[in-house]
Amino acid sequence: MAACSFRRSIASQLSKVLDLPPENLIKSISAVPVSKKRHVADFQLSIASVTEDSSTDCLAQDLHLQAQKLAERLKCDAVVREISAGPGTVNFTINRELLAKTVLQQVLKDGSQYGVKSELFSAVPRQKAVIEFSSPNIAKKFHVGHLRSTIVGNFIANLKVALGHEVIRINYLGDWGMQFGLLGVGFQHFGNKEKLKSSPLQHLFERLGVHFDEYSGESFYHEKSQEILKTLEDKGLLQKTIKGTGIVDLSEKKDLSSFSTVMRSDGTSLYITRDLAAAIDRMNKHSCDTMIYVTDKSQSNHFQHLFQILKLMGYDWAERCQHVSFGLVQGMKTRRGEVIFLEDVLNEVRSRMLQNMASAKTTKEVEDPMETAEKVGLAALIIQDFRGLLSSDYQFSWDRALQSRGDTGVFLQYTHARLHRGVKFMMGITETSRKRKPIKMNFPPHFHSLEQMHGNEQLTDVNVACLQEPDAISVLQHLLRYDEVLYRSSQDLQPKHIVSYLLTLSHLAAVAHKTLPVKGSAPELAQARLCLFQAARLVLASGMKLLGITPVTQM
Template identity: 65%
Template sequence: MAASCFRRRIAAQLSNVLEMPPDNLMKSIHAIPVSKKRQAADFQFFVSSVLDASKLPKSDIQLQTQRLAEQLKCDNVVSEISTGEGRINFTINRELLAKSVLQQVFQDGSEYGIKSELFSGLPRRKILIEFSSPNIAKKFHVGHLRSTIIGNFIANLKEAIGHHVTRMNYLGDWGMQFGLLGTGFQQFGSEEKLKLNPLQHLVEVYVEANKAAEEDETIKKMAQDFFRKLEAHEEEALSLWQRFRDVSIEEYVRMYKRLGVYFDEYSGESFYQEKCQEVLKMLDTKDLLKKTKEGTGIVYLPEKGDQSYSAVVRNDGTSLYITRDLAAAIDRMDRCYPDTMIYVTDKSQISHFQQLFQILKLMGHKWAERCRHVPFGRVQGMKTRKGEVVFLEDVLDEASSMVLERMASTKTTKELVNPLETAQRVGLAALIIQDFKGLLSSDYQFSWDRVLQSQGDTGVFVQYTHARLHSLEEKFGKVSQVSHINPACLQDPQAISLIQHLLRYDEILYQSSQDLQPKHIVLYLLALSRLAAVAHKVLPVKGSVPELAEARISLFQAARSILANGMKLLGITPITKM
């Protein structure tokens, strides 16, 4: 009997008094967050959730709370019932609490929290998530880091809950910039440099071509002509573009391996160049496609009585970003039949996706209502010791380099088989935890000193805690089952606080699954690390009598298990030595 069973027991009591079905009350019963005050109660029920609080003064709500509490009775599960402001608090029998939570953690393993009643009624869906989406022929920019790790987190969480997830990388591999790059390579490119360092050379070529186009109208016209040849699938232009695409994907796969990210499908804007014509025909057939005086194709978007519009085709007939996105959305729905499509991009594209979804609705695609854009803010002030950062590889190298230096200067650092791999995992954890601590839509200021602190709310601290708890298991042995553990040995305040925190894990997962914000899990893991550190300090295993030692080991093992589960959802690989 763990969180779900305790909630059901409390809901059954409330149901008898309120004459409401228990299922209607379950989601109004919450595990109480652990605080420094060390509240004794484990669950709370807000009476306003079953009353029309807007029509009652506070004094009446409190009176109703008191009356309701008086009708409830303690039993062999609930040992104490008390009231707070508009809420009823329930304290679970202490030994039953300890035994039930640990048994549930050991029994469910990686599915602890997910097997909760909170998820049992949720229908399993097919979900397509588009994320990362770098532009080919360019190095992996730090701007794509957030899309990559956020999309990976959402995919991990949705999969863990039981949904069927398709992870899609929609490459920026089409558009007028490839006219500029193609022309630039013909003018300034080097086959030798392309073989030695492909993406670096293509970046240099693009910069040179862009500068030349600004100074020479001929270069600009040549670039437009190259893109027209590309859209017409002329062999020479297409062959050069294909080479750029192949070398780019090869480089990206290497970067994704470092990040621990994979994709089920690589797609790209280029796939939809021909399908764009079908989209334009559909828009024309539905009388949605209009022309400006300059010949640009537009779609009017009626909003709040005003007439705004979105351009969907250039006056020379070439496609635009939104045209390709319209074709891609329709194709994915026809081919994959997802119940939901989620797009993970920075918040500068909010308007683009609003227009995209609105045009799809105007075209008669009701499923557009099941499309969702998850926007995120910008990272500011990201620098390495060499200066301003542009490329992700530099950031990952800097993170692992700084972690290695700090590990080398710390006396407690264990001897590691592969210190570089450990440093890379700690460095990535530091970046992910820092990124996920706030609302995704918020911009944040980056600081290496803050990110890599070994104490405090950092990924380094979370990794250190996991390694420390793992070393306990290595030293004293793992507990295989907890049925014979004496729960009376786990009644210290620090042990109870840790158990109460484990009790809340399913609610945290549920909250993140609803709003797709990883911060709930991050804050939970940081609190879990702090509580585990305190308990480890005051509840020694070494020197304790066998019965007490085994009980404490089982508690620390449960804490490490949940810590590892949560880290993996965030995209972090837990380390076992540090």
């Protein structure tokens, strides 16, 4: 990983001065965000973060002064060409030729794995996770309220799989009280895929690009929920109210100041009782390390009670259960009025995108306008949904979501298509001469696949020393930060970090595409810029796929 090699080099020098192990310093060294107003260093060390973990005498309360003193004790070398002090930080600027060479080699070598191999994840154990999301009522049309659960759960699953975790995706269908056991449970026990595929639900999931490993339903846990009630009674946890309902006391002082109702007065189970049975069944079946539920924030108390009851029952793994909540979408309307069903949203976004594409000059180049409109439209929905905190409500706007410029999913798709088209068109350029000794770069098979228009000619030598322009450096610096962004999203399961990163990458790439022309440039300069744009496109595509977006190549 490009950023890792630089962090290790910087940490190695710092460890000698600070008398600390390099591994203790690596996470305190972060890539500096790109600034539009001024040129920035590539990495910085936060003095405060080192002070918290160290009692070393060289670090005092005056962080700025200590940063200056530390900077003076460090020396530039073959990797670091400049060291300076900032407000509480020590800043490191990497040798520009080495920066370009290392970043581009790593991106082109790793492809979709770029960023996930970072040593930032080395201390994170690989786990098995069960993720429950979507969970519509199959007796009704897919409500738009389930859209967020579906795309959020899909993102979390995608991210965990990319980072090497084992994921089991479960759709817990709301089939209670209806004769839909065969559709949900029968799929698992009798392999009745045709029954499931005949459902419009499966079609909606395939338009969304979402798949599930298991389908189950509330009805499956009807009998098992009675076992749960018996267990609660045996453990002395089940109490009866005057009206005959069954409750579990959750208060610390056991004064019923907080309780959960788990049984109706007629002895039948409730939603939480069936959830208890489902949780225990899944843990027995999968022996997972974590169990994640993705629902709207109105169910926060429900899951808090669920986890508390499981713990009272003696299941310590309840502490590894997590509820990822999200807010409400407000103002989502079609031309016909208020949106109720997801298929209305998908039809609306497709028709609006087709209308927008029809007025664009490039529409005639698109092989399948309907499919492209759907992919771009879904990207628009997902990016507008993921831009803020998941727990926040937000006001939906078709006009804002479908803008081709600005921070939208349409802009991400447009940038990806433009980069793909530019790289594919220019792959036939070859060098005839060089004034400088080139840096050898071996390109993997996926890079050569873009040469369709110009035969099988390979690019093997690229003089990356050509990439010294500020706009090229900005793209390279931003590519350095990708592993940190993935790490941050993996910690709080918020997609907004990746969304913000990809939008910035698209803006930087768009500027570089204008100021660093490939066509008409000297051959070695054209090749170097080609590599830069290919690297930007690969990272952009990888990030989009994590979010659940299928990148388009024509638009």
